[in-house]
Amino acid sequence: SQELEQSPQSLIVQEGKNLTINCTSSKTLYGLYWYKQKYGEGLIFLMMLQKGGEEKSHEKITAKLDEKKQQSSLHITASQPSHAGIYLCGADNGGATNKLIFGTGTLLAVQP
Amino acid sequence: DTEVTQTPKHLVMGMTNKKSLKCEQHMGHRAMYWYKQKAKKPPELMFVYSYEKLSINESVPSRFSPECPNSSLLNLHLHALQPEDSALYLCASSPRQGLVDTQYFGPGTRLTVL
Numbered sequence: 001s002q003e004l005e006q007s008p009q010s011l012i013v014q015e016g017k018n019l020t021i022n023c024t025s026s027k028t029l030y031g032l033y034w035y036k037q038k039y040g041e042g043l044i045f046l047m048m049l050q051k052g053g054e055e056k057s058h059e060k061i062t063a064k065l066d067e068k069k070q071q072s073s074l075h076i077t078a079s080q081p082s083h084a085g086i087y088l089c090g091a092d093n094g095g096a097t098n099k100l101i102f103g104t105g106t107l108l109a110v111q112p
Numbered sequence: 113d114t115e116v117t118q119t120p121k122h123l124v125m126g127m128t129n130k131k132s133l134k135c136e137q138h139m140g141h142r143a144m145y146w147y148k149q150k151a152k153k154p155p156e157l158m159f160v161y162s163y164e165k166l167s168i169n170e171s172v173p174s175r176f177s178p179e180c181p182n183s184s185l186l187n188l189h190l191h192a193l194q195p196e197d198s199a200l201y202l203c204a205s206s207p208r209q210g211l212v213d214t215q216y217f218g219p220g221t222r223l224t225v226l
Contacts, residue, residue, distance in 0.1 A: 033215075035217070040222060041219055042218050042219040042220045043155070043202065043217040045214055045215075045216055048214055088155075099157060099168065100145075100157065100215055102155055103154065105154055
């Protein structure tokens with residue numbers, strides 16, 4: 001079965017600093033999703049990547065899917081306290097059932 | 113509008129109680145999902161409905177009973193739960209059940225079983 005490993009597990013950065021979160025898959029990725037979750041709340045969809053080499057940006061967050069389609073990175077520029085939360089990557093399992101599996105999560109804290 | 117709503121926000125129940133969780137979306141999505149999330153863990157899929165029919169049951173115990181009365185509504189009926197069932201229950205929907213259809217999540221119901 002497909003597994004998604006995220007690194008780092010947790011991250012504390014000073015406000016204004018840049019940071020990167022990685023998501024590595026044990027199998028080829030057919031669709032890679034990034035979500036953000038505040039503790040105890042629902043998941044907020046950030047962006048979806050499908051093609052190898054694809055890069056998408058929204059405000060100060062950029063996500064990339066590498067050419068071999070087994071790794072994705074999420075980069076936050078000039079972090080703000082509002083960026084704090086748990087970042088989860090999710091991948092379609094490649095079948096026809098749209099079964100979404102999630103990575104292990106990265107907890108981000110931004111210190112003012 | 114990408115809103116999925118869930119009620120109640122919090123639920124405390126005893127092991128002999130019967131309760132229901134409700135999820136609603138008005139985006140015209142035809143696939144709806146229930147996930148269970150334990151503390152500090154990622155969400156785990158429980159059930160998938162596609163066009164109001166149960167498509168996936170991830171070997172969930174029968175004390176959890178899903179229902180999809182119409183294309184906008186998804187319920188999860190709870191009966192004789194155990195304390196280890198305490199978790200955040202998340203509902204999601206997507207346009208279809210298929211490759212690369214983004215799932216949109218509700219805010220979740222925090223369930224505590226005493």
